[in-house]
Amino acid sequence: MFSGLQIVAELQGMGITHVVWLPDSTLGQWEDALSSSSAIKLVRVCREGEAWALAMGLSLGGARPLVMIQCTGLFESGDSLRNAVYDYGLPLFAIIGYRSALNAAANDSARTFTEPNLKSWGIDYRLIDSPEKLSELAAHYVRCRQAHKPGVVLIAEGRM
Amino acid sequence: MSRMSLVESLEVLHRLRRRDQVVLSTMAAAREWMNLGTHPLDFIYAPSAMGEAPALGLGMALAQPDKQIIVLNGDGCLLMNLGSLVTITAEAPANFVLVVCDNSVYEVTGLQWTAAAERVRQAGLAVDFCRIGHGCGFEAVFEFESLEDWRQQAPEVLAARGPTFVVLKVEPVPGGVVPRSPAPPVERARTFSETFQQRDRC
Numbered sequence: 119m120f121s122g123l124q125i126v127a128e129l130q131g132m133g134i135t136h137v138v139w140l141p142d143s144t145l146g147q148w149e150d151a152l153s154s155s156s157a158i159k160l161v162r163v164c165r166e167g168e169a170w171a172l173a174m175g176l177s178l179g180g181a182r183p184l185v186m187i188q189c190t191g192l193f194e195s196g197d198s199l200r201n202a203v204y205d206y207g208l209p210l211f212a213i214i215g216y217r218s219a220l221n222a223a224a225n226d227s228a229r230t231f232t233e234p235n236l237k238s239w240g241i242d243y244r245l246i247d248s249p250e251k252l253s254e255l256a257a258h259y260v261r262c263r264q265a266h267k268p269g270v271v272l273i274a275e276g277r278m
Numbered sequence: 279m280s281r282m283s284l285v286e287s288l289e290v291l292h293r294l295r296r297r298d299q300v301v302l303s304t305m306a307a308a309r310e311w312m313n314l315g316t317h318p319l320d321f322i323y324a325p326s327a328m329g330e331a332p333a334l335g336l337g338m339a340l341a342q343p344d345k346q347i348i349v350l351n352g353d354g355c356l357l358m359n360l361g362s363l364v365t366i367t368a369e370a371p372a373n374f375v376l377v378v379c380d381n382s383v384y385e386v387t388g389l390q391w392t393a394a395a396e397r398v399r400q401a402g403l404a405v406d407f408c409r410i411g412h413g414c415g416f417e418a419v420f421e422f423e424s425l426e427d428w429r430q431q432a433p434e435v436l437a438a439r440g441p442t443f444v445v446l447k448v449e450p451v452p453g454g455v456v457p458r459s460p461a462p463p464v465e466r467a468r469t470f471s472e473t474f475q476q477r478d479r480c
Contacts, residue, residue: 136340161340162368163333164361171330172365175337178321178467180475183337201327207464 119249122151130157132259135181138169142188142215144275166191167198173210174202185212189232203268211259212270220276236270247274282425284379284448285310290429299346300338304331306385307350309457318473324457329358332376339371346373353380354392366441367415374441378407381450389450411443421445
């Protein structure tokens with residue numbers, strides 16, 4: 119749906135300093151653009167739980183991190199998300215790949231549970247499911263930052 | 279194998295600690311570290327997320343590369359997130375020290391053996407955390423069983439170019455409880471962050 123250069127331009131405009139990521143096949147296509155950005159440091163983790171804790175440390179140190187993972191990684195990383203966002207009140211922000219979201223016929227439980235999962239965590243999220251909605255990313259980030267609350271943008275994946 | 283007292287091993291670090299060093303502690307180490315006193319650059323990671331202290335410390339180290347970050351972790355905590363060692367060495371922050379207080383048990387849940395403990399492994403050999411540290415590519419790797427050795431070499435350990443990996447073989451503390459947050463965590467995070475970002479603490 120988006121090129122890496124488009125995403126990097128958006129993130130730079132948002133003032134993001136670090137992208138903490140574990141890619142899926144959609145997000146992974148942005149690797150070259152992310153890793154070659156002079157304004158953004160790409161930090162690779164081995165498991166998604168690390169991403170929230172690492173972003174928490176960056177945030178405590180004055181950086182402006184963004185977590186970038188797939189929805190399956192969201193499921194895996196709940197304890198770390200809970201701790202950073204709720205125990206310590208850090209308004210972390212994430213881009214999450216929404217597996218099979220564009221494929222209504224998909225028999226994929228990851229699709230079934232992604233939005234209910236975010237709702238259960240009380241995370242304010244927006245769904246980007248078409249190219250013209252890219253501006254929602256920065257707009258939602260700014261809203262969440264101003265409200266000092268965590269936020270997520272779901273990037274719909276699957277058939278276009 | 280001989281082991282040190284956890285408290286005495288932490289006292290060594292406490293005496294050496296400079297005013298600009300961050301000490302991030304979790305679980306049993308956090309409980310005992312708190313008892314040694316308070317410092318504006320202490321981050322007591324309680325409540326914690328399971329196994330995430332090294333990742334949290336790495337984030338701090340990347341955000342503030344001029345400040346040394348010392349993470350006091352447990353072996354059980356490390357086992358929950360061994361991949362974090364690879365994440366750390368990929369970034370290779372020179373200002374990062376990971377201290378693993380290895381007592382071979384889950385202390386705060388009642389001293390159950392970890393899967394890395396010699397006693398419960400079919401082959402009868404404890405997992406060698408130092409070899410894991412070497413294999414992951416830490417710049418400096420140390421292991422201490424004796425308090426005297428640790429006391430003598432601790433200045434060298436802290437002066438080494440990181441990322442540094444230290445295993446302290448310690449005795450478990452029977453009856454050791456889960457550490458409690460010394461103040462509301464949100465308030466502590468805000469205060470710590472303000473102090474951590476001050477330039478005059480470099």
